Amino acid sequence: MVVRGVRTVRRRVVEQRxxxxxxxxxxxxxxxxxxxxxxxxxxxxxxxxxxRRSRPGSPLGTCGN
Known part of the structure; x- marks a missing residue:
């Protein structure tokens, strides 16, 4: 069984977005x-x-909020 850390899951979510x-x-x-x-x-x-509200160059802005 592979246990993924919170950071790994978070990274995958950010990448998906x-x-x-x-x-x-x-x-x-x-x-x-x-x-x-x-x-x-x-x-x-x-x-x-x-x-659209994020700073230039960042397509996600505050995606975690």
Missing amino acids: YQAVLQVLSGASLTEVARRFGVSRQAAHRWSSRS
Whole structure:
């Protein structure tokens, strides 16, 4: 049995959000991105909104909040 640490899980979540936001920024619809990542459309929208409010160069901004 492999036990993953909190940091490993957190890193995977951040990476998932990063990839989702990049896809939205590349022109994919929120609905399609949400379907691909197995999250609600609202979650994908929230991630995308945070990226717009973030500092330049950071597509996620405050993704953990």
